Amino acid sequence: MKLKMIKKLFLLGLLFLNLNSCSESKKSTSDFKFEKGESSLELKIVNGNDYLTYNKPIRTDFKLENIDPNTLSIFGAGIKILTIENGITKTEINVPDNYLESDTLNIKLRFEINGKETKTEFNVPIKREQ
Known part of the structure; x- marks a missing residue:
């Protein structure tokens, strides 16, 4: 027993x-990944969170696989490109409080895959620091 x-x-x-x-x-x-065939683009928030914080500069990386980084355009509030190296576009995002209508940053991306223009967007939540 x-x-x-x-x-x-x-x-x-x-x-x-x-x-x-x-x-x-x-x-x-x-949650922030685009894939098409063998090409992909991924947003990584360096501090490991899946959200941004208002009024706080946060490092982010856009990792590209089989996408020419010279064709990448990034649109969104408070985004500053720092460097581009080894297929990674390193950025800093700092969104001022009360700048957006909702607590979501819409990041629009435009790039080329095999010479064809491609678009995607990521909706990243933003929180207030406690």
Whole structure:
């Protein structure tokens, strides 16, 4: 009887660890990614958050795969391009409080894939610092 109970607890523990590892891997994927064929563009907020903060300069990277960085145009409030190196456009975003109508920064991107103009946009939440 005790052996059956130990087996059930062991299996329950394995199930819990398996489910927990699945949820952790999902957190590491980005909500701000565009993919088309072998080309992709991803916005990464360097501090690891999935949101920006009002009145605070935050480093962001736009990582390009199979997209010429010279064709990339970025449009949005408070975005400053710092450098472009190794397929990564490093930027800083600083949105003033009360500048936007909603607490979402709409970032519009235009670039070329195989000579064809492509557009996408990311809607990044902005929070007030607590």
